[in-house]
Each structure stands twice: as C-alpha cells, then as structure tokens.
Amino acid sequence: MEKTHVTMTVNGKAVEALVEPRTLLIHFLREELGLTGPHIGCDTTHCGACTVDLAGKSVKACTLFAVQAQGKALTTIEGLAAPDGTLHALQAAFREHHGLQCGFCTPGMITRAFRLLQENPDPSEAEIRMGISGNLCRCTGYQNIVKAIRVAAEELRAPKEAAE
Amino acid sequence: MIPGSFAYHQPDSLEEALSLLSRFGDEARVLAGGHSLIPMMKLRLAAPEQLVDLQGVEGLSGITEADGALEIGAMTSQAELVGSETAARLCPLLRETALVIADPQVRYCGTIGGNVANGDPGNDMPAVMQCLGADYVLRSAEGERSLPARDFYEAAYFTALAEGEILTKIRVPIPPAGHGHAYEKQKRKVGDYATAAAAVVLTMVAGRCESASIALTNVADTPLHAEAASAALVGTAVDQAAIDSAVSAAEAITAPASDGRGSADYRTKVAGVMVRRAIQRALARAG
Numbered sequence: 001m002e003k004t005h006v007t008m009t010v011n012g013k014a015v016e017a018l019v020e021p022r023t024l025l026i027h028f029l030r031e032e033l034g035l036t037g038p039h040i041g042c043d044t045t046h047c048g049a050c051t052v053d054l055a056g057k058s059v060k061a062c063t064l065f066a067v068q069a070q071g072k073a074l075t076t077i078e079g080l081a082a083p084d085g086t087l088h089a090l091q092a093a094f095r096e097h098h099g100l101q102c103g104f105c106t107p108g109m110i111t112r113a114f115r116l117l118q119e120n121p122d123p124s125e126a127e128i129r130m131g132i133s134g135n136l137c138r139c140t141g142y143q144n145i146v147k148a149i150r151v152a153a154e155e156l157r158a159p160k161e162a163a164e
Numbered sequence: 165m166i167p168g169s170f171a172y173h174q175p176d177s178l179e180e181a182l183s184l185l186s187r188f189g190d191e192a193r194v195l196a197g198g199h200s201l202i203p204m205m206k207l208r209l210a211a212p213e214q215l216v217d218l219q220g221v222e223g224l225s226g227i228t229e230a231d232g233a234l235e236i237g238a239m240t241s242q243a244e245l246v247g248s249e250t251a252a253r254l255c256p257l258l259r260e261t262a263l264v265i266a267d268p269q270v271r272y273c274g275t276i277g278g279n280v281a282n283g284d285p286g287n288d289m290p291a292v293m294q295c296l297g298a299d300y301v302l303r304s305a306e307g308e309r310s311l312p313a314r315d316f317y318e319a320a321y322f323t324a325l326a327e328g329e330i331l332t333k334i335r336v337p338i339p340p341a342g343h344g345h346a347y348e349k350q351k352r353k354v355g356d357y358a359t360a361a362a363a364v365v366l367t368m369v370a371g372r373c374e375s376a377s378i379a380l381t382n383v384a385d386t387p388l389h390a391e392a393a394s395a396a397l398v399g400t401a402v403d404q405a406a407i408d409s410a411v412s413a414a415e416a417i418t419a420p421a422s423d424g425r426g427s428a429d430y431r432t433k434v435a436g437v438m439v440r441r442a443i444q445r446a447l448a449r450a451g
Contacts, residue, residue, distance in 0.1 A: 002171065004172055020169065021169075021171065021172035021215065022166060022167045022169055022170060022205075024206075027166075043206070044203065044206075045199065045203055045266075045270060045355075046355055048269060051269060057243070057269075057272035057273070058268060058269045058272060059273055060270070063198065063199055063202050063203065063273070064198065064202070064273070065202070067172050067174075068195075068198070068217060070174070112268070130268075131268060133267050133268065133355075134266070134269040134354070134355065
C-alpha cells in the first residue's frame with residue numbers, strides 16, 4: 001500500500017514521516033518517533049494508557065490513525081516537563097503524593113489530567129473522578145491519583161491567584 | 165491489533181467526498197470520529213479498501229436553531245454537544261445522553277453522526293433520536309433526502325443509508341417548553357454499552373399527560389420506539405397504574421440477546437426498570 005506523507009508538531013518539534021495509512025497513532029509515536037511514554041494497555045479504547053493531547057483534546061492514540069493527526073500539534077508525557085528537566089506540577093504531585101504504584105497508567109493519567117485542568121482549573125473531587133473515568137489504574141484505587149491532581153490544580157492556580 | 169491495508173482520502177468538500185464514494189462504491193467507508201469504525205477495523209470486522217476521512221469537510225459540524233428544530237451537523241463531537249448552550253437550553257435530553265456515552269477521551273472524538281449512522285444497537289443516540297422524532301438528512305451525488313430516525317434502522321449494522329450516501333445533519337424538533345425528559349442507562353462500568361436504557365420525553369397539561377414518547381437502547385437488533393408504552397401514558401395523570409402499563413408495554417417489545425451483560429430475561433427486566441425510572445424523572449421535571 002502506498003505510504004502517505006505526514007507532518008505534525010510533537011512536543012513542540014516539527015516531525016515528518018512516510019506512514020502506511022493503517023498505522024495507528026500509538027505505533028507511530030512509539031516505533032517511529034521513539035516516544036514510549038504513551039503505553040499500549042488494552043488496545044481497545046478502554047484503559048487510557050495511550051492517552052495523548054492532540055489539538056487541545058485528550059485522545060486515545062490506539063484508536064486514531066497517524067494520518068488523522070496530519071498538520072496538528074500533539075503533546076505526550078515527554079513534552080510536559082520544562083526543557084531543563086523541571087517536572088510539570090502534575091508530575092511533581094504524582095511523585096510527592098504517591099499517585100502511582102507500577103506506573104503503567106501514569107503517562108496517560110497525567111496527560112489526561114493536563115487537559116482536564118486546562119478546561120477546569122479548579123475541579124471538585126467528583127469532576128476529577130469523572131474527568132479521569134477513561135483511564136484505568138489497577139494498583140492505586142485512585143485515591144492518591146485524585147489527591148495528586150487536586151494538589152497540582154492548586155499549584156497551577158497559585159501563581160495566578162498570587163498575582164491578582 | 166492492526167487493521168488491513170487501505171487507501172486514505174481527506175476531501176475538503178462534501179462534493180469531493182460524495183464523488184469518492186461514487187467512484188469506489190462498496191469498497192469505501194466514510195470516517196468520522198472513528199471510535200466505532202477503527203475498533204471494528206482493528207478486529208478486522210470491517211475492512212474498507214478506501215477510507216474517506218470527513219474531518220476536513222467544511223460545514224458538517226455545529227449546532228444551530230432553525231425553524232423550531234435543532235440542526236446538528238453530523239461531525240459534531242459528543243464533547244461539543246455536551247458543551248453546547250443551545251442544545252442544553254432547548255433539548256437537554258441530548259446533553260444528558262451524551263454524558264453517559266463512553267468516557268471523556270472518546271467523547272472528544274466520537275461524533276453524533278457516527279453514533280446514529282453506523283447502526284450499532286449498543287449506541288445511545290439512535291433511541292434518543294427516535295424518542296425525539298428526529299430526521300436524518302442524507303446526501304448523495306444525486307441529491308438530498310430526509311428520513312425519520314424511526315424508519316432508519318433495519319437490523320444490527322443495517323440501516324436505510326444507501327451506498328454513496330453520507331449523513332450530513334440531524335434535525336431534532338425542539339420539544340415544547342416545559343417538557344420533561346430523561347435518559348436512564350444501566351451499564352456495568354464507565355464506557356460500557358447499556359445493559360438496557362430508556363429515553364422519555366413527556367408533556368403535562370393541568371395534571372394530565374398530553375404527549376409522551378419512549379424509546380429503548382440495546383434490547384433488540386435495532387433501537388426501539390415504544391409506541392404502545394408511549395400511548396399508555398397519554399391522557400393519564402402518569403400515576404402508578406399508567407406507569408405499570410407503560411413498563412409492561414415496553415418490556416413486551418424487547419428482544420435482547422443473552423450476553424455478558426446478562427440473560428435475555430434479565431435485560432428485559434432492566435429495560436422495564438429503566439423505563440420506570442425515566443418516566444418518573446421526566447415527570448418530576450415536567451413543568
């Protein structure tokens with residue numbers, strides 16, 4: 001099958017490649033670009049381990065073709081920390097508050113929470129739980145994930161509130 | 165799981181999309197949000213040779229009010245529907261339903277057009293559209309036609325959509341001010357299809373039910389517009405006896421499969437419970 005030329009911006013960098021149209025976005029990210037942060041968990045749109053941020057939306061990269069992302073901006077967990085390695089507030093809060101055990105769901109969980117907090121900077125606990133309802137964790141029981149997201153939300157709001 | 169090979173097209177206009185469908189006939193499928201089609205392609209239950217992605221086609225998304233109806237572009241995502249102030253104000257049943265479809269990530273991608281057009285009996289919007297008496301606007305190279313949602317579904321994954329046609333928008337008549345509505349869905353977990361679900365819209369005038377419409381999700385090969393159950397409420401005070409007879413009439417038309425969600429008998433019973441709860445909630449909301 002003829003390959004298609006795709007270009008997109010991944011974690012702030014322009015990338016281009018020739019892909020088969022049937023190449024799933026998650027395989028493109030992991031195998032073509034070497035971004036192995038987004039994980040393949042269930043491969044059936046349930047678990048959310050492959051969640052990435054595409055054009056301002058949280059999406060499951062196992063259920064999109066790479067060609068559908070043509071021309072768009074995409075962020076993976078690798079793109080959240082500052083260039084100097086300073087962790088994003090969500091990453092720091094997950095570490096500080098033990099929001100993970102095995103860590104398999106964590107990249108998807110944090111990437112999803114990133115978009116949730118963009119849309120709703122001060123979510124209630126119920127809104128956080130609904131917001132991450134497309135991400136499964138088999139270790140933690142979610143308590144510390146929810147807590148970490150609440151702490152990160154406060155942290156991210158703080159500079160703005162201090163400035164007001 | 166990797167789908168079979170296909171050629172990918174991303175037309176800029178509806179005319180170009182329709183011409184691709186005419187050219188490729190039954191080798192072609194249109195791709196909207198892809199959250200029904202891509203899983204089917206990964207399982208190789210669907211293997212289109214030509215995939216026509218509609219994301220670049222102008223004018224297929226958005227929600228507007230026109231002539232007593234809501235017009236919803238087929239490419240409108242469930243997330244856009246959830247966020248639409250117009251839809252929430254004029255027909256809140258749509259938002260209530262969209263919120264129990266799948267999960268946030270899926271709702272960003274999944275479209276209303278894909279949900280109603282692909283004919284999966286597990287999808288929630290088909291029964292809601294039947295409940296609301298919506299029409300589907302279908303375009304082909306030959307022209308445009310409109311078909312009631314109540315006449316659209318033939319069997320699981322078989323619909324009245326003809327080869328070469330694209331569903332472009334849905335026209336939902338705006339229910340009367342003061343109507344009551346509810347969508348009750350039993351599911352095992354977030355993201356699951358319904359064990360059974362029921363949509364209800366009703367209007368009350370001076371303590372009597374003036375109109376009622378009930379439809380059921382995932383308890384047959386197609387969504388079911390429960391006409392006898394709806395009729396059982398009209399003219400009554402929607403008291404216990406009327407609700408009981410609507411529930412019995414709704415249970416009588418179900419034909420669910422026994423599957424991981426329960427036995428056929430159980431799912432029929434759940435359908436009855438969903439109808440009862442939806443009627444009660446719609447009644448409480450009716451002004």
